[in-house]
Amino acid sequence: KAGVTQTPRYLIKTRGQQVTLSCSPISGHRSVSWYQQTPGQGLQFLFEYFSETQRNKGNFPGRFSGRQFSNSRSEMNVSTLELGDSALYLCASSFGDRGGYEQYFGPGTRLTVT
Amino acid sequence: AQSVAQPEDQVNVAEGNPLTVKCTYSVSGNPYLFWYVQYPNRGLQFLLKYITGDNLVKGSYGFEAEFNKSQTSFHLKKPSALVSDSALYFCAVRDHDKLIFGTGTRLQVFP
Numbered sequence: 293k294a295g296v297t298q299t300p301r302y303l304i305k306t307r308g309q310q311v312t313l314s315c316s317p318i319s320g321h322r323s324v325s326w327y328q329q330t331p332g333q334g335l336q337f338l339f340e341y342f343s344e345t346q347r348n349k350g351n352f353p354g355r356f357s358g359r360q361f362s363n364s365r366s367e368m369n370v371s372t373l374e375l376g377d378s379a380l381y382l383c384a385s386s387f388g389d390r391g392g393y394e395q396y397f398g399p400g401t402r403l404t405v406t
Numbered sequence: 407a408q409s410v411a412q413p414e415d416q417v418n419v420a421e422g423n424p425l426t427v428k429c430t431y432s433v434s435g436n437p438y439l440f441w442y443v444q445y446p447n448r449g450l451q452f453l454l455k456y457i458t459g460d461n462l463v464k465g466s467y468g469f470e471a472e473f474n475k476s477q478t479s480f481h482l483k484k485p486s487a488l489v490s491d492s493a494l495y496f497c498a499v500r501d502h503d504k505l506i507f508g509t510g511t512r513l514q515v516f517p
Contacts, residue, residue, distance in 0.1 A: 296449070325504060335496065335507040348503045382449055389503040392438045392457035397449035 294319065296385050296398035304404045310371040313401045317364050317385030324366040325395060326358060329380040338381075341366055342389040370403075378405045408433045408501040410480075412508035419487045420516050427482040427511045429497030438500035439480045441471055444510075445493045456480060467491070487515045 297316045305311050317324050326338040337350040341360035358368040364385070370377055380402050384395035409432045419425045431437055438457055442450040454465025461473045471482045482495060492515045498505040 298449075323503070327505075334509050337504040337506075340503045342503070350504070384450075384505075391500065392455060394440055394452045394455050395505060396452060397442070399447075399449045402447075 296383055296396055298381075298383050298398035298401050300401060301399065302402045302404075304406065305373050306406055307373055307375060309373050310369065311373060311403060312367055312369045313381055313383075313403075315366045315368075315383030315385075315398060317366070317383075318396055321385035321387050321396075322364055323386040323389040323393070323395075324360055324364060325384045325386070326366070326368050327382045327384065328352075329382055329400070330378075335382075338368065340389060347389060373405045375405050378403060408437075408499045408506050410439075410497045410499045410506060410508040412495075412497055412511045414511050415509075416512045416514060418514045418516065421489050422486050425484050425487040425491070425513065425515070427495050427497075427513060429480045429482065429508060431478050431480060431497075431499050433499055437480075439471075439473065440498040440500070440505065441465065441469070441480075441482050442496045442498060442507075443493045444496065450496065453482070487513075489515045489517055491515050 299314045323342045325340040328336050339349045344360045355371045360366045380400045382400045384397045386393045386395045411430045440455045441453040444450050456463050456473045464470045495511050497508040
């Protein structure tokens with residue numbers, strides 16, 4: 293079974309631009325979560341989608357948004373990029389969105405904002 | 407609020423020796439605990455989880471973890487370390503629909 297895929301793997305953008313990242317979950321998984329990883333803040337939860345509905349959102353500004361499609365694929369968008377948005381963005385999928393279901397992570401998208 | 411703590415930024419161990427990476431947790435209710443490993447420029451790989459049942463959980467690549475309710479700990483262990491185990495290890499706890507991660511412990515296994 294194919295794992296979680298994320299595209300693109302690397303992105304370089306300038307301040308003020310916007311960016312869209314894509315995530316394809318493991319087949320059959322309906323929950324997709326997004327995390328931001330930085331050396332200073334570690335792994336921080338961005339948001340989670342289950343069956344096309346955003347179920348939870350982390351403490352990030354409204355510039356960060358996302359959506360999930362009927363095939364469970366998900367996108368996240370960051371508008372008006374800031375230097376501090378440079379990070380590894382990780383997508384994870386899970387069969388369920390509660391309890392003991394583990395999340396499986398993609399390789400991440402490395403975003404650099406200059 | 408659920409949280410986990412990894413008290414060691416780095417653990418050094420010689421190849422062939424047993425290794426332990428520590429994790430303590432703070433939860434309300436029953437804990438759902440996980441260990442993940444991250445290799446350079448890669449995403450996180452799931453190693454094992456504790457939901458309920460046996461306190462000793464076995465996972466991938468020979469890793470195991472011991473759940474200790476009285477000490478609120480969930481330490482990751484391996485009887486004999488390999489150089490290839492060198493990586494960044496994260497403990498996590500489930501908080502509803504998201505995972506709360508520890509700060510990570512860098513494991514360095516020396517030949």
